[in-house]
Amino acid sequence: MSTEQPFQISVPDDALALLKHKLQQVRFPDELDDAGWDYGVPLADMKRLVSRWADGYDWRAAEAKFNTLPHFTRDIAVKDFGTLNIQYIHQKSKRPNAIPLLFVHGWPGSFIEATKILPLLVDAPDDKPSFHFVAVVLPNFGFSEAVGKRGFAKHQYAEVGHNLMLALGYNEYVIQGGDWGYWICNTIAMNYGPQHAKAWHTNFPMYLFQISLTILPSVLTHSPSRRVSPPADSAALEKTYTQADIARLEHNEIWLKQEQGYFSEQATKPQTIGYALADSPVALLAWIYEKIVTYSDAYEWQDDEVLTWISIYWFSRAGPAASVRIYYEIEHANQFATLPRPTVPLGVSYFPKEVISSPLSWASGMGNVVFQSEHQKGGHLAAYEQPAALVDDLRKMYGRGGPAFGVVPGKTGLGVAVAHRFGTDRLAISRPRRRRRIFMIFSRSAESAPSESLHFRVLKLTSDAPVARISKIDYNSTATPKSAVIHFEKSSAAKTALMLNGGTLDGAHLSVTSDVAHQDEADEEHAKTSPHHIEQSDKPRAGIAAEYLAKGYVLSDTILHRAIQLDNEKGISKRFLNYFQSLDTTLGAKALGPDQTISGKVTQTLQGAAQQAKSVDEQRGFSKTASDFYSRALASTFGQKVRSFYTTTSKQIQDIHEEARRIADENEARGDRGTYRQRARCGICHDLPGEGD
Numbered sequence: 001m002s003t004e005q006p007f008q009i010s011v012p013d014d015a016l017a018l019l020k021h022k023l024q025q026v027r028f029p030d031e032l033d034d035a036g037w038d039y040g041v042p043l044a045d046m047k048r049l050v051s052r053w054a055d056g057y058d059w060r061a062a063e064a065k066f067n068t069l070p071h072f073t074r075d076i077a078v079k080d081f082g083t084l085n086i087q088y089i090h091q092k093s094k095r096p097n098a099i100p101l102l103f104v105h106g107w108p109g110s111f112i113e114a115t116k117i118l119p120l121l122v123d124a125p126d127d128k129p130s131f132h133f134v135a136v137v138l139p140n141f142g143f144s145e146a147v148g149k150r151g152f153a154k155h156q157y158a159e160v161g162h163n164l165m166l167a168l169g170y171n172e173y174v175i176q177g178g179d180w181g182y183w184i185c186n187t188i189a190m191n192y193g194p195q196h197a198k199a200w201h202t203n204f205p206m207y208l209f210q211i212s213l214t215i216l217p218s219v220l221t222h223s224p225s226r227r228v229s230p231p232a233d234s235a236a237l238e239k240t241y242t243q244a245d246i247a248r249l250e251h252n253e254i255w256l257k258q259e260q261g262y263f264s265e266q267a268t269k270p271q272t273i274g275y276a277l278a279d280s281p282v283a284l285l286a287w288i289y290e291k292i293v294t295y296s297d298a299y300e301w302q303d304d305e306v307l308t309w310i311s312i313y314w315f316s317r318a319g320p321a322a323s324v325r326i327y328y329e330i331e332h333a334n335q336f337a338t339l340p341r342p343t344v345p346l347g348v349s350y351f352p353k354e355v356i357s358s359p360l361s362w363a364s365g366m367g368n369v370v371f372q373s374e375h376q377k378g379g380h381l382a383a384y385e386q387p388a389a390l391v392d393d394l395r396k397m398y399g400r401g402g403p404a405f406g407v408v409p410g411k412t413g414l415g416v417a418v419a420h421r422f423g424t425d426r427l428a429i430s431r432p433r434r435r436r437r438i439f440m441i442f443s444r445s446a447e448s449a450p451s452e453s454l455h456f457r458v459l460k461l462t463s464d465a466p467v468a469r470i471s472k473i474d475y476n477s478t479a480t481p482k483s484a485v486i487h488f489e490k491s492s493a494a495k496t497a498l499m500l501n502g503g504t505l506d507g508a509h510l511s512v513t514s515d516v517a518h519q520d521e522a523d524e525e526h527a528k529t530s531p532h533h534i535e536q537s538d539k540p541r542a543g544i545a546a547e548y549l550a551k552g553y554v555l556s557d558t559i560l561h562r563a564i565q566l567d568n569e570k571g572i573s574k575r576f577l578n579y580f581q582s583l584d585t586t587l588g589a590k591a592l593g594p595d596q597t598i599s600g601k602v603t604q605t606l607q608g609a610a611q612q613a614k615s616v617d618e619q620r621g622f623s624k625t626a627s628d629f630y631s632r633a634l635a636s637t638f639g640q641k642v643r644s645f646y647t648t649t650s651k652q653i654q655d656i657h658e659e660a661r662r663i664a665d666e667n668e669a670r671g672d673r674g675t676y677r678q679r680a681r682c683g684i685c686h687d688l689p690g691e692g693d
Contacts, residue, residue, distance in 0.1 A: 078163070178203040178383070354380055
């Protein structure tokens with residue numbers, strides 16, 4: 001693995017001298033009367049900025065300020081592209097349990113976008129999550145190395161970010177990005193989640209760009225009800241559009257008509273515009289200044305602020321022309337129009353002057369959305385323009401009570417004082433209005449307002465404790481908030497409770513944490529000594545998850561992925577199978593005779609039936625015809641995608657939900673009406689019909 005090298009920005013004196021010389025040789029164009037911004041950057045703005053850049057602007061001061069940040073470089077391997085030397089900012093929080101976060105910029109951004117959110121994310125109040133912050137500088141940008149051959153597109157940029165996090169020791173992390181960072185974060189979440197990328201957040205809610213173009217006229221001219229149906233390839237069904245949604249789509253139309261020319265040029269002929277950007281600092285200034293102004297929401301750009309932003313591009317290691325190739329590569333790899341839908345938790349922030357933005361009702365098409373936030377002010381460069389608002393959204397998403405709290409195991413990011421105040425082994429749940437069983441293992445709760453909270457402590461006691469799951473409940477009605485401490489007598493109950501971390505019930509968030517190791521490990525001796533008894537902890541965790549879903553809990557995809565991971569890694573299913581194998585052998589011996597099994601008899605019967613069917617099949621050639629057809633189908637591009645889907649963890653998650661439906665139907669048949677059909681939601685089978693549909 002490559003080693004980390006501290007990095008200081010140090011632009012050579014001759015590069016500064018060349019810049020000043022070029023600025024002094026500028027030849028400005030003319031301008032029409034009252035042109036304003038209609039034709040592009042106003043001439044007066046350009047003359048003022050060029051004059052300041054040539055005489056008065058101090059790059060060395062900006063450079064010194066940047067160098068107070070912890071910059072590093074490291075060689076990162078990228079498949080088929082060798083190694084690239086990557087610049088990045090890495091600031092660790094003082095809290096050891098901080099959440100690792102990867103920030104990904106876009107164009108015309110750079111590491112400058114990270115400078116305002118970094119201190120807010122790293123140094124948070126005790127009751128807010130803190131983050132270990134990593135801002136990757138993409139290849140061809142800033143002081144990262146240039147890519148030397150064509151084809152470096154979305155998956156390669158994602159690989160750089162992921163491999164950087166692994167090199168830094170962050171095996172599990174979350175991600176945030178806008179602009180191209182949205183595409184790259186989406187790809188990281190898809191390619192490396194949920195094993196590594198645990199959740200993602202974006203401030204660029206651009207779901208299915210082409211759909212915006214397709215339905216925009218019908219949305220803007222439709223009846224007062226504002227009801228339209230997006231195309232069939234959209235995840236959004238018929239929706240009612242709010243005035244904010246209409247405003248977003250109207251803003252999209254303006255951008256498409258007046259602001260997207262640069263995109264077409266950079267996505268088709270980046271080399272042509274590259275000559276101007278590489279040779280003329282004035283051309284570079286006009287090209288990017290127009291974007292950062294029109295992208296923002298009345299942000300008051302200071303001249304030196306603008307010039308620092310542009311200077312990063314002018315002095316960049318790869319040169320300013322290299323950065324625009326990302327448009328060509330992603331567009332020509334056909335990776336721009338549509339995006340996959342990751343199943344890891346997603347948070348979305350909406351800012352009113354975002355260049356392209358989808359209605360809130362389409363958000364589910366972007367991924368497993370668990371958090372949404374609308375803001376009254378802000379534009380495309382949210383991390384720079386509205387840093388406090390963006391950071392607040394991240395704190396709400398990952399903080400205590402948030403939908404992604406604890407998504408990185410053992411990394412809540414909360415301060416020590418808060419951990420002590422809440423206790424280190426607690427379950428916190430907002431109490432529902434009506435009486436109902438909170439847990440299978442808890443007594444019914446009393447009526448209370450939804451703003452109150454209960455705190456349950458998860459304890460692991462001695463292994464020789466009685467069979468009962470709870471020894472006592474200590475309820476403190478005078479505490480604020482009211483609290484109860486539940487003492488478990490078996491560690492299996494604590495392990496089962498821990499599975500609910502991150503789930504919800506009746507809209508109340510479930511948060512279960514523990515500093516006690518409750519390991520699920522294969523236990524050969526247990527299977528041998530108790531062949532006819534099965535504990536809750538012996539069940540496959542995926543089976544327990546299905547039981548929870550059938551009882552009305554909404555579990556996050558992270559929980560389901562973790563259940564499957566535990567089954568695969570810890571051999572829990574082996575105990576379960578040993579139990580059924582013992583029944584198979586015992587019942588078979590009783591019913592069929594010595595050394596006989598039920599499964600063996602079933603297999604024998606099926607084999608006889610299969611042999612009869614095979615004889616008929618060979619005579620008529622059904623199998624050969626079908627085999628030829630399916631072989632051709634699976635060999636197709638679409639067939640490969642289908643095959644891939646049905647061999648991934650996503651299919652296993654769908655199986656869990658199918659099992660939950662089966663359990664719920666059985667309960668309903670017995671008169672115990674479950675609530676799964678009203679609550680089941682996952683990354684694949686979302687928006688399921690309710691009862692009576």
